[in-house]
Amino acid sequence: MQPLLEIKNLKTVFSTARGVIKAVDGVSLSLAAGETLGVVGESGCGKTMLALSVMRLIPPNGHIAEGRVLFDGQDLLSLPEKEMREKRGRDIAMIFQEPMTSLNPVLRIGDQIAEAICLHQHVPAKEALSLSVQLLGEVGIPEPERRVKDYPHQLSGGMRQRVMIAMAMSCHPRLLLADEPTTALDVTIQAQILNLISDLKEKNNMAVVLITHDLGIVAEAAQKAAVMYAGRVVESADVEKLFARPLHPYTRGLIASRPSAVNEKEGYLKTIPGTVPSLYDLPSGCRFSERCALAENECRATEPELAEMEDGHFVSCFIAQRKVS
Amino acid sequence: MASVLMDIQQLEKKYSLGGGFPQNRPRIVRAVDGVDLQIFEGETLGLVGESGCGKSTLAKLLMRLEEPDAGSAYFKDQNIFTLSAEALKAYRRRVQMIFQDPYSSLNPRKTAMSIIAEPLTVHRMGNRQQNREKAVQLMIKVGLSREQSKRYPHEFSGGQRQRIGIARALALQPALVIADEPVSALDASIQAQILNLLKDLKKDFGLTYLFISHDLNVIRHVSDRIAVMYLGRIVELADKNDLYETPLHPYTRMLLMAMPSCAPGKKKRDMMIRGEARDAGDPGCSFKNRCVYKIAVCENTQPRLIRYQGRGWCACHRAGDN
Numbered sequence: 307m308q309p310l311l312e313i314k315n316l317k318t319v320f321s322t323a324r325g326v327i328k329a330v331d332g333v334s335l336s337l338a339a340g341e342t343l344g345v346v347g348e349s350g351c352g353k354t355m356l357a358l359s360v361m362r363l364i365p366p367n368g369h370i371a372e373g374r375v376l377f378d379g380q381d382l383l384s385l386p387e388k389e390m391r392e393k394r395g396r397d398i399a400m401i402f403q404e405p406m407t408s409l410n411p412v413l414r415i416g417d418q419i420a421e422a423i424c425l426h427q428h429v430p431a432k433e434a435l436s437l438s439v440q441l442l443g444e445v446g447i448p449e450p451e452r453r454v455k456d457y458p459h460q461l462s463g464g465m466r467q468r469v470m471i472a473m474a475m476s477c478h479p480r481l482l483l484a485d486e487p488t489t490a491l492d493v494t495i496q497a498q499i500l501n502l503i504s505d506l507k508e509k510n511n512m513a514v515v516l517i518t519h520d521l522g523i524v525a526e527a528a529q530k531a532a533v534m535y536a537g538r539v540v541e542s543a544d545v546e547k548l549f550a551r552p553l554h555p556y557t558r559g560l561i562a563s564r565p566s567a568v569n570e571k572e573g574y575l576k577t578i579p580g581t582v583p584s585l586y587d588l589p590s591g592c593r594f595s596e597r598c599a600l601a602e603n604e605c606r607a608t609e610p611e612l613a614e615m616e617d618g619h620f621v622s623c624f625i626a627q628r629k630v631s
Numbered sequence: 632m633a634s635v636l637m638d639i640q641q642l643e644k645k646y647s648l649g650g651g652f653p654q655n656r657p658r659i660v661r662a663v664d665g666v667d668l669q670i671f672e673g674e675t676l677g678l679v680g681e682s683g684c685g686k687s688t689l690a691k692l693l694m695r696l697e698e699p700d701a702g703s704a705y706f707k708d709q710n711i712f713t714l715s716a717e718a719l720k721a722y723r724r725r726v727q728m729i730f731q732d733p734y735s736s737l738n739p740r741k742t743a744m745s746i747i748a749e750p751l752t753v754h755r756m757g758n759r760q761q762n763r764e765k766a767v768q769l770m771i772k773v774g775l776s777r778e779q780s781k782r783y784p785h786e787f788s789g790g791q792r793q794r795i796g797i798a799r800a801l802a803l804q805p806a807l808v809i810a811d812e813p814v815s816a817l818d819a820s821i822q823a824q825i826l827n828l829l830k831d832l833k834k835d836f837g838l839t840y841l842f843i844s845h846d847l848n849v850i851r852h853v854s855d856r857i858a859v860m861y862l863g864r865i866v867e868l869a870d871k872n873d874l875y876e877t878p879l880h881p882y883t884r885m886l887l888m889a890m891p892s893c894a895p896g897k898k899k900r901d902m903m904i905r906g907e908a909r910d911a912g913d914p915g916c917s918f919k920n921r922c923v924y925k926i927a928v929c930e931n932t933q934p935r936l937i938r939y940q941g942r943g944w945c946a947c948h949r950a951g952d953n
Contacts, residue, residue, distance in 0.1 A: 493891075522890075525891065566848055
């Protein structure tokens with residue numbers, strides 16, 4: 307099956323007062339229609355910039371230095387801005403972490419959803435508004451006819467995120483980029499939103515990139531997973547494989563340090579020592595080597611490449627690669 | 632049986648919202664709505680609930696940062712809300728707090744050492760030299776080094792800042808530490824480090840924790856007993872294992888079901904997770920709009936927290952039914 311989204315060796319670079327940093331440093335991923343890819347990593351690992359690079363919405367001090375983003379075989383990075391603008395919202399939609407800051411506070415939510423519909427589907431405003439009522443119903447907002455006239459501040463956090471999803475779904479996108487869609491929400495609401503995204507995905511045969519810092523969310527909502535660390539993908543695999551047999555020491559550390567009954571040893575949790583390196587000051591060799599208990603001289607000298615170990619399971623770690631092959 | 636360190640009785644705190652214009656009647660929010668809770672010496676009591684359930688307000692009341700509308704809380708047989716100024720100052724030495732956000736809870740213009748030494752200065756514990764040395768010792772205790780003592784907060788990472796906040800809370804050798812979401816703002820790989828540190832410190836300093844979190848995985852890990860709070864009330868209180876293995880209250884079950892776990896493909900959610908909070912001022916059970924077990928009595932009568940034989944406490948009309 308041809309992948310719907312294929313990212314090849316993507317590098318997104320930022321120039322700041324303190325120097326040049328590579329927020330995304332050679333990421334390759336692929337995703338087919340109907341699949342959810344969970345991208346997991348800690349703050350500053352480049353997961354949000356990866357999504358923004360696909361949308362070509364990176365902040366002005368950054369640019370995409372290298373790589374290709376193929377959407378249905380077409381390179382998004384070489385499209386003229388005008389064509390890209392048509393793709394955004396129609397073929398590729400994005401939802402963000404904080405629904406309050408991504409909705410316009412002075413417009414009724416119905417009008418905000420209708421705006422996208424008018425723009426991309428060229429239908430009259432009245433029809434677009436009735437479509438937005440229908441969409442609000444589909445994302446599980448009670449009394450959509452009345453709610454469509456509400457302003458964002460009249461809704462709870464969970465309801466706002468549903469509005470964002472309705473807006474993203476309004477033009478039946480083929481790819482949805484969801485950047486921490488549930489981080490600002492309570493656990494019970496989080497579960498509802500994740501269920502909603504996966505229902506909509508199945509109904510529309512959509513591809514979803516689900517960006518999160520929570521491994522638990524990846525385990526429950528995604529079929530494929532990619533673990534990012536300091537701008538690179540260090541491991542990617544099917545979700546079952548990743549959790550059953552994590553290969554990279556960072557992935558193992560993340561799974562083992564989650565507080566749960568399984569991970570406890572006399573009441574203590576396993577930890578990953580140290581902290582995430584600054585992108586301004588990356589260690590030589592493997593980026594994880596300073597925190598890795600297994601690191602050898604080779605790890606400190608050369609940066610490992612992502613290599614396929616078994617069917618669809620990629621890892622960038624010399625030790626894991628040696629052990630498997 | 633350990634002795635009771637803090638005994639909270641029928642504590643209430645209301646806030647009024649809105650009502651800026653004369654024609655708008657203010658809306659009353661019962662942030663803490665009749666809470667009874669005991670904290671035993673040496674235990675970690677976990678307090679779990681979703682945003683807006685009143686867990687932080689409860690912490691603020693116990694810190695005497697907010698005044699209650701009704702009720703009392705006895706710390707070693709003294710009602711903390713009727714203390715004299717002098718006794719209040721002594722109380723504040725015994726109860727300290729760790730905050731959620733290590734970025735906004737440290738003064739950016741002070742060095743780590745002076746942040747940690749400040750409570751010692753305020754409470755006139757020793758001369759400047761002694762306090763500074765004590766601050767450095769505390770830094771070492773929480774996993775920082777003497778060399779870092781002259782640095783400012785922005786020079787530290789999030790996890791290190793939280794360590795500074797912890798050292799500050801411990802400076803006065805408190806008996807009770809209220810930790811309000813102490814690891815929520817931290818990255819996954821740092822959370823475990825801080826949780827282990829808190830555990831070590833509890834042992835070394837003989838602390839009692841009131842540990843507040845919305846994260847059930849974290850709460851399970853740290854707590855001896857757990858109180859589940861929903862819209863200002865304690866709806867369930869039980870030993871850790873009882874609560875996770877046989878939850879009694881439908882809200883506890885819903886929380887446990889919604890909790891993400893690291894087992895892929897386990898799609899166990901169903902219609903149990905639904906709905907949003909009800910309006911305040913409505914009689915009846917505060918959870919009724921979201922509950923699948925609702926019966927007639929739940930509409931009009933607020934259930935009380937009742938003891939279930941050897942199992943803990945639960946506020947639900949139907950808890951004994953199944």
